[in-house]
Amino acid sequence: MTLLSAQAAFYYLAAASIASALLAVTRKNPVHSMLWVLSLFLHVAGIFLLLGAEFLAAVQVIVYAGAILIFYLFVLMLLDLPGEEARPRFGRHWPFAAAAALSLAALAWLAGARTLDLGGPEAAAIAPPELVEGAAAEPPRGSVAEIGAALFGPFALPFEIASLLLLAAIVGAVVLARRKAATP
């Protein structure tokens, strides 16, 4: 892929992600919101592909879009929310929420754009010089083998803890959602 088409693809995916996220948090119908979140996840998966994270792109589509989002849709339809479209979608405090979100996003933007851009003048302090110069020539890494080696090497203990966490979440979800037999 040439550089220009890759850049065009990135900026298209970024714009589509932002539009999808905005529509997702503002639509009245919850199912429409879910479908816009699906669009957001697919576009973010495209960005992962562009950034050389093929395995994570696949996980994003399979686990996020395929499992987690379908789970949300399932619960949404199970509850069969009555009159959801008639009620106000935002609370009365939504300007404060918008101000908080704007300031947080501006803070994160500043932090990312100024101090952490490794191509910038501050980069020499936090990145070794060969990373700043030589990263463009090599193809992006991030193959499944590399991630697997990291997962079962230095990250073996966190990996096992994540499996324990998922087990605890399964048991907790069943306990929470179970119908109580006869409560006094």
Next chain:
Amino acid sequence: MIVPLGAVLGLSAVLFGIGVFGFLARRNIILMFVSVEVMLNAVNLSLVGFSWRLDDPRGQVLALFVIAVAAAEAGVGLGLVIALNRNKPGAGIAELTELRW
């Protein structure tokens, strides 16, 4: 390098802000959870951006852990939603006032 890392981080910041707004402003508890998912996805995006820029797979491994925690959060959170819905139908959070004081 196709785009500067700052573009990826800026996109991540914008998506995170949209998620924060959705979480704080929406009145439907399921859509609040979905806004949390949007925030987690924004964080994943910046982790993948760092991994790509620093040429290091550890960022992607961390993003994988974030996805695992998001799955656990969805399971427990939606279990709570179902339990709440049994006591008080509807998913609006304005009616859930018993724990306020």
